[in-house]
Every structure is written in C-alpha cells, then in structure tokens.
Amino acid sequence: MTDTKPRLAIIPGDPSGIGPELIARLLHQEGVQDAANIVLVGDDHVWEQGAQQAQLPIDLNEIAESEIESQTGLSWLPMQTIAPEEVEIAKVTVSGGACSLRCLDKALDLALAGKVDGVLFGPFNKAALTGAGLNAEDEHRYMARYIGFDGYHSEINVLGDLMTTRVTSHIGLRDVAERITPEAVEKAISLAEDTLKRSGNTRPHIAVAAVNPHAGDNGKFGREEIDILQPVIDAAQAKQKNVTGPWPSDTVFLKAQRGEVDAVVTMYHDQGQIAIKLMGFDRGVTVAGGLPIPVATPAHGTAFDIAGQSKANVGATLQAFALLTRMARNQRANRAAI
Incomplete structure (x- = not known):
C-alpha cells in the first residue's frame, strides 16, 4: 500500500537557541510521528544536544539522500555544519548562523527535488544569519532568492x-x-x-x-x-x-x-x-x-534567556507542525490529482 502521508524535512534552527530542544519535544508529542514521515536534517551532536536539553531521547536512524523518497517514519539525514565546540548556548555566533543557513539550504534542496513536501525550522537568530552571510531582509526573502522564486x-x-x-x-x-x-x-x-x-x-x-x-x-x-x-x-x-x-x-x-x-x-x-x-x-x-514550498516555523525567537535550561514551550512548534502537515498533505493531494 502506498504511503500517503506527507514527508517533512525538519531542521533545528540556531543551535545556540531553543530550537533543538523544541524539535526533541515535538517528536514526543502525541500523534506527531503518525501524521507525517519526518527527515531530521543536521548535525548529530546538535540533535543530541536538543534531546539532552529536553531530557527526551531521539532515535537518529541515518538515511542516505538517495533513500529519502522511499523513507517512512522518522529518519536522519546527516550533515556536518558546525563543530561541537563552536556551539555556544545563548550566544549570537557566526558559526550558529552558518549552521542554520546550511541546514536550510539542504532542506530547500530536498523540497525542490521533490524528496520532501514541506520544511519546518526551529527559530533562527537574524543577527547570526546576517553575520553568516544572509544578505537579505529576512529568511523569507533569502528562501525565495535561493529557490529562484520571483513571484x-x-x-x-x-x-x-x-x-x-x-x-x-x-x-x-x-x-x-x-x-x-x-x-x-x-x-x-x-x-x-x-x-x-x-x-x-x-x-x-x-x-x-x-x-x-x-x-x-x-x-x-x-x-x-x-x-x-x-x-x-x-x-x-x-x-x-x-x-x-x-x-x-x-x-x-x-x-x-x-x-x-x-x-x-x-x-x-x-x-x-x-x-x-x-x-x-x-x-x-x-x-x-506565497512560496511554492510549504515552510513553517514557530513565530517566536531563539529565546536565549532560557536556552539550555529545559524550559522551552513546544506549543508554537506543535502548531507549526500541524499547519505544515495540513498544507503539505493538500499540496501532495493536488499534485496527485493533476
């Protein structure tokens, strides 16, 4: 039987903020892993950091990019974007911004190639993104430029x-x-x-x-x-x-x-x-x-004041996941109907 669930790429956001913890908490919310096939994109130590902060385990089932289209359940596409010693909790760093952008680029590449149906990202820090070369008003305009969308x-x-x-x-x-x-x-x-x-x-x-x-x-x-x-x-x-x-x-x-x-x-x-x-x-x-790729994120920021303290509230991230899943499912169904 063909799996009709949407496939989502999830990236941690800025590793210095609450993003990794939020994603770890998200994965343990009831119904999340039943609603979509999930590909975690990013460094293993960043995901493990989030699991430690949330005090919840994450199973990193490694997958090759060529295997993603047949992937089901929860898997991990490994990247090497930042060294463990470069992750400084609750600090704006160029390395944190570079990690965010590289993971975002990879998730967008997967979506452009039709390997995933949508992208969810943990909170970014705009100062870190700018230091790492964002060169755009915000991440939304960066994404449009990256995928070549001029609408x-x-x-x-x-x-x-x-x-x-x-x-x-x-x-x-x-x-x-x-x-x-x-x-x-x-x-x-x-x-x-x-x-x-x-x-x-x-x-x-x-x-x-x-x-x-x-x-x-x-x-x-x-x-x-x-x-x-x-x-x-x-x-x-x-x-x-x-x-x-x-x-x-x-x-x-x-x-x-x-x-x-x-x-x-x-x-x-x-x-x-x-x-x-x-x-x-x-x-x-x-x-x-407006982008041709469904992309969502919690509306709050990196919350450096509570980063690393196991205090992050997953509510907005859960809502972002639910909305993204609905949008990706509808887009997937519309493509199938054409």
Missing part, C-alpha cells in the same frame, strides 16, 4: 484558525504610507486567500484593517481608506471574494478573536503582530506565504 511572497502569521498578512513588513514606520498602494493591498489580500485555500478553507472571510485612526473618519485623519483601500475591497467583492473593510485597526482583532473572520490584512508589522502575540504568543506560527 509575490510575504511572511504570514497564524494563530489557530486565524491568519494575518501585511502590506508592509520590516521597514520604518515613516515609510509605511508611501508603500500602501492598490497593487500592494491586492497582493496581500490574494496571498491570505491563497494560503487559506491551501490549508483547506475554500471560501475564507478576509478583513482589511484601516491605516488611520477610526478608519480615517471619512477623510479627517487621512484618505488612504477612501482612495486606496475601499476601491481594492470593492474590486475584490466584485469578483465574489469574501473581503470586507476597511475596519478600524483597534477593533478588527476583536472580530478576529470572536471567530468572525479567517484572516486580517494589516498595513504594517506591529499593527498585526502586537494583537497576535497578545492573543496567543505560545501558539503563533509563521508561514512563508
């Missing part, structure tokens, strides 16, 4: 059944207004809709947040809602898309919290991130929205 893509944050996308991301607040264009707003809406459909929601309700206080109050506090957002929303509705707004940003997440919408399109980074993290910091997931 629209952006970070998506997920909390339970709620997704948020944003029109602008890692830029200064003073530059936000000029980046809010009809094209940018339409792309953010489409990204939210497409990603939700990939995860199984056939007709998602997408709420668009306003830019200005009180949604501009009929132009008193700015005209972006009148001149940019409303025309884009009207055009989406004319195409039978379930898009509403612009909603005042200080109330739209109340609608989201009540389950009245499936996604919120925000205008800038903190407009959505503050709300999402207050609603469920230990359950938040980040998805590489």
